[in-house]
Ligand SMILES: Nc1ncnc2c1ncn2[C@@H]1O[C@H](COP(=O)(O)OP(=O)(O)OP(=O)(O)O)[C@@H](O)[C@H]1O
């Protein structure tokens with residue numbers, strides 16, 4: 153098709169403008185984010201001081217894999233992160249459904265309440281939890297009274313980490329699921345019911361497929377934020393070198409084993425990126441297959 | 452004046468769908484009040500009413516999505532109150548179609564059959580039938596978002612009909628289509644509903660649509676049924692001032708009763724120096740204030756001669772698709788319709804309007820009711 157030069161040039165300039173608007177973001181990512189990553193990468197293969205200088209080494213990576221507890225730490229990290237994802241799903245999906253249902257009166261207030269953990273500083277929130285979960289607290293006394301055992305409460309347990317992370321990361325799940333639920337209309341569930349679907353089938357066959365992209369992206373965000381989190385883990389999980397994020401923090405800032413910490417950080421990055429890519433791939437594929445199928449059959 | 456009017460249909464026959472004194476309050480307002488309705492097997496009933504009159508709420512109650520505060524809904528003698536929506540076997544189409552976006556046209560139409568655990572070969576055959584009936588055969592593999600409005604509308608209809616429901620509720624199925632498509636789909640829908648023989652309620656706020664499609668039409672206003680009848684009954688025997696005003700955009704003017712004739716059930720009224728005749732539903736004493744309704748196409752205008760002094764003059768012409776409409780001014784302003792080839796009447800011509808008494812309707816003006824009814 154012939155395009156008039158004036159139209160073409162205005163199209164070009166529109167594209168140029170939109171690219172120009174992306175420039176600051178690109179710059180920010182290139183310098184601060186990628187630059188930082190490269191520094192960590194360099195640190196992770198840098199030759200430790202004292203050893204013959206020059207060249208690169210995989211010693212730090214060997215160090216990471218060689219240390220006995222690392223496998224347990226990684227497993228625990230994955231386990232706690234998955235538990236957090238599960239917790240956020242169980243709690244977050246009903247909340248997201250509530251705030252997106254047209255008849256809900258309190259949705260604004262509920263949304264604010266759900267988002268509120270993000271508005272409190274991490275330190276403030278966590279010291280609150282310590283007072284709440286810790287020895288001598290109501291919860292600790294109650295648990296001791298119920299189950300016996302040592303009166304330390306939940307503090308310094310995996311349960312505390314999972315509960316804390318779930319609370320902190322719930323807003324991401326709720327927002328993500330709520331935004332994807334915009335595609336769902338109450339009338340669809342009425343239609344399904346009128347066609348003989350039980351309320352459970354409506355949920356599984358109509359609503360869930362529609363909010364699945366939101367569930368997937370919410371799960372990815374929560375998962376990656378919990379694997380990399382260290383403040384919550386450090387303070388609620390106690391001094392045990394529990395989770396990968398905390399281990400990295402200790403290596404770099406406390407024990408001055410920067411190379412080992414950097415190597416661990418790179419490994420964590422690779423694992424998380426790989427898992428996310430896999431999840432996105434499966435999620436996107438479902439939709440793409442549909443789209444291309446529709447397009448090839450269409451017109 | 453009674454709220455509900457005899458439903459017609461053979462009296463010995465039990466109505467298939469029976470609503471009795473259905474009432475519903477939402478947010479403290481009576482959205483439906485004392486709604487009684489009979490729909491006979493195989494009938495197509497129109498539910499006509501202005502926006503906010505409670506049409507969708509009524510469908511939601513029949514479908515089981517909204518509980519009723521009082522009254523009962525029965526199908527084939529069975530009380531539906533305790534029956535959840537998914538066991539009512541009622542097909543519904545929604546104003547915005549509400550197709551399942553993640554399913555193909557085929558799977559949308561097959562959804563209800565799947566819920567009923569219909570075996571694959573039979574399912575394929577029945578969906579294929581629906582596709583053929585609605586002219587959707589080429590679209591089986593497409594997703595709803597890639598369909599035009601008219602196609603989506605037909606998929607919604609096919610999806611509801613595929614399970615062969617015992618009752619169909621159609622909520623403004625044509626509201627989202629453009630005017631030309633609406634005309635065509637209107638008759639397609641009628642043919643399809645007729646050929647399946649399913650009892651249906653068709654909701655609309657468009658009277659042409661209701662009259663073109665339906666055997667009988669119920670007029671709803673402010674949650675109350677004003678009249679139920681055939682299109683002709685609504686046009687020629689409106690039950691009250693609301694129906695008279697609502698149907699066919701009539702001339703409306705106030706007058707006072709001069710004389711009531713019990714034999715013909717009509718009155719002579721006077722307005723300034725203009726007198727005329729209109730039929731009434733109840734005896735009226737002279738001096739009663741009435742509102743008179745007469746549709747433009749019932750008003751005949753004749754050139755005034757020396758014998759009858761002219762009280763009206765032609766003010767203007769408006770060209771309509773159906774002919775010309777004259778605005779004539781006198782003691783009142785009236786619209787009168789003439790076929791386009793009618794005698795030329797220049798602006799300012801002296802004319803006399805008249806109509807057959809039974810084609811004008813007068814209702815006593817009641818003292819202004821509280822806010823709720825003044826729509
Ligand atoms: N949940 C609710 N709370 C309060 N009022 C409501 C509620 N749902 C509906 N209404 C009111 O009930 C009345 C009837 O609503 P309904 O949707 O049945 O009207 P409708 O006849 O279908 O109108 P339309 O032609 O615009 O679709 C309206 O005045 C509406 O504002």
Ligand SMILES: [Mg+2]
Pocket residue numbers: 506507508
């Ligand atoms: Mg409605």
